[in-house]
Amino acid sequence: MEWCKGCVFSNKVRILDTTLRDGEQAPGIDFTVEQKVRIANQLVKLGVDVIEAGFPASSEGDFIATKKILEEVGDKTEVIGLARANRNDIDKVIEAGLSSIHVFIATSEIHMKYKLKMTREEVLDRIYESVSYAKSHGLIVEFSPEDATRSDEDFLLTAIKTAIQAGADRINIPDTVGVMTPFTFYDLIKKVVNVVGDKIVSVHCHNDFGLATANSIAGVAAGARQVHVTVNGIGERAGNASLEEVVMALKKLMHYDLNIKTWLLYETSKLVSELSGIPIPYFKAIVGENAFGHEAGIHVHGVIENPATYEPISPEEVGNFRRLALGKHSGIHGLKKILEDQGIHLDDNKLRIVLMEIKKKAESGEKISAEDARNIAIKLLNS
Ligand SMILES: CC(=O)SCCNC(=O)CCNC(=O)[C@H](O)C(C)(C)COP(=O)(O)OP(=O)(O)OC[C@H]1O[C@@H](n2cnc3c(N)ncnc32)[C@H](O)[C@@H]1OP(=O)(O)O
Numbered sequence: 001m002e003w004c005k006g007c008v009f010s011n012k013v014r015i016l017d018t019t020l021r022d023g024e025q026a027p028g029i030d031f032t033v034e035q036k037v038r039i040a041n042q043l044v045k046l047g048v049d050v051i052e053a054g055f056p057a058s059s060e061g062d063f064i065a066t067k068k069i070l071e072e073v074g075d076k077t078e079v080i081g082l083a084r085a086n087r088n089d090i091d092k093v094i095e096a097g098l099s100s101i102h103v104f105i106a107t108s109e110i111h112m113k114y115k116l117k118m119t120r121e122e123v124l125d126r127i128y129e130s131v132s133y134a135k136s137h138g139l140i141v142e143f144s145p146e147d148a149t150r151s152d153e154d155f156l157l158t159a160i161k162t163a164i165q166a167g168a169d170r171i172n173i174p175d176t177v178g179v180m181t182p183f184t185f186y187d188l189i190k191k192v193v194n195v196v197g198d199k200i201v202s203v204h205c206h207n208d209f210g211l212a213t214a215n216s217i218a219g220v221a222a223g224a225r226q227v228h229v230t231v232n233g234i235g236e237r238a239g240n241a242s243l244e245e246v247v248m249a250l251k252k253l254m255h256y257d258l259n260i261k262t263w264l265l266y267e268t269s270k271l272v273s274e275l276s277g278i279p280i281p282y283f284k285a286i287v288g289e290n291a292f293g294h295e296a297g298i299h300v301h302g303v304i305e306n307p308a309t310y311e312p313i314s315p316e317e318v319g320n321f322r323r324l325a326l327g328k329h330s331g332i333h334g335l336k337k338i339l340e341d342q343g344i345h346l347d348d349n350k351l352r353i354v355l356m357e358i359k360k361k362a363e364s365g366e367k368i369s370a371e372d373a374r375n376i377a378i379k380l381l382n383s
C-alpha cells in the first residue's frame with residue numbers, strides 16, 4: 001500500500017499505552033494502586049502490546065503500583081517502567097522486577113542548558129552509560145531523546161546512534177511539547193528510521209496544537225512501528241495521542257495491522273474517564289456520546305437508509321452506540337422511525353403536524369426526547 005511503501009518493517013503496528021504513566025502525570029489525575037491494576041487489566045483485554053506502568057523511582061506508590069501491575073499482567077503483555085538516565089532510577093525499575101525499561105534524557109538545547117545543565121558530550125556519555133547499564137542487567141531498553149523534535153537534528157541522530165551502540169532495542173521519538181506537524185514529523189521519522197536499521201522506531205506525540213493523533217499516524221507512515229498513546233488522550237498539558245483515535249485511524253484509514261480489539265474501545269474509555277474523573281468530551285472522536293449521534297433530518301434519513309452515508313465506521317466496531325435525536329433540525333423520516341420504534345404509526349400529514357410541534361418546542365430551547373415525541377403524537381391522535 002502507498003502508506004507502507006519503503007517501510008522497513010511489516011504492516012504490524014505496536015501500541016504502547018502510557019495512560020498509567022504520562023496519562024497520570026496530568027494535573028489532577030492520581031490513580032490508586034487498585035485503579036491502576038483495573039486499568040491495566042482492561043488494557044490487556046483491549047490488546048495493547050506494551051503497558052507503561054509507571055515511574056518506579058518517582059515514589060513508593062508508583063513503585064508498588066508498577067510492581068503490582070507486573071504481577072497482575074506481566075505474563076500477558078510487556079510491562080515497561082520509566083527511568084531517567086541515571087543508575088538510581090534504572091535500579092528502581094530492576095528492583096520492581098521489570099524486564100523492560102524506558103530510559104530517557106533530553107537532547108534539545110533548551111533542556112540541556114536550563115534543566116540538565118549538561119553539555120552535548122555529557123548527555124551523549126550519559127546515554128551510553130545508562131543504556132548499557134540497563135542492558136548489562138538483561139533489560140529490554142527503549143530509549144527516548146526527550147524533546148527530540150526541538151533538538152538539533154544532527155545531534156539528535158548522534159544521540160540515537162549512541163543509544164543503539166549501547167544496545168538500545170527500540171528508539172522512541174517524543175514530540176514532547178507537540179510542536180510537530182504531520183509533514184515535519186514524517187520527514188524526521190524517515191531520517192530516524194534510516195539511522196536505526198532493523199530496530200523498531202516508536203513515536204510519542206503531545207497535543208499542544210491538537211495534532212497528536214495526526215502526527216502519530218504520520219510517524220507510522222514514515223516507518224515507525226510503535227505508537228505511544230493514552231486512553232482518551234489524557235496526559236501532560238493538552239494530553240497525548242489518543243489511543244482510540246490512533247488505533248481507528250491506523251486500522252480503518254491506513255489499513256495497518258494491530259492487536260487491538262476495537263469493540264472494547266468505548267468501555268475502556270468509559271472506565272478511564274470514571275477512574276480519572278476526567279469526563280469524555282461529548283464530541284470526542286470514536287468514544288464521545290455524540291460520535292454516532294444524528295439529529296439533522298438529511299443525516300438521519302441517510303443513516304436510516306444506510307448508516308455508511310454518515311458513519312465512516314459503525315458504532316458497534318468501537319462498542320459505542322448510535323443515537324437518533326430530535327430537535328429543530330429533525331426531518332420526517334427520523335420522526336417516523338423514532339415513533340414507530342415506540343409502536344406509534346402516523347400518516348405523513350400527522351407526522352408533519354408532530355414535527356412542527358417538535359421544531360417549535362426546540363426553537364424555544366426545549367430538549368425533545370423520544371418519549372416527548374410519543375406524547376405529542378398520542379395527544380394528536382386523541383384530539
Ligand atoms: C517528558 C516527561 O514526561 S518526563 C517524565 C516526567 N515525570 C515526572 O517528573 C513524574 C515523577 N517525577 C518525580 O517524582 C520527581 O521529579 C523525581 C523523583 C523524578 C525527581 O525528583 P527530585 O529529585 O525532587 O528532582 P526534581 O523533580 O525537582 O528535578 C528533576 C531532576 O532530575 C534531573 N533530570 C531530569 N530529567 C533527567 C533525565 N532524563 N536524566 C537524568 N536526570 C534528569 C534534573 O536535571 C533535575 O536534577 P537536579 O535535581 O540534580 O537538578
Ligand SMILES: CC(C)C(=O)C(=O)O
Pocket residue numbers: 022104144146147172174175176177204206
Ligand atoms: C519520557 C518522554 C518520552 C515523554 O514523556 C515526553 O517526552 O513527552
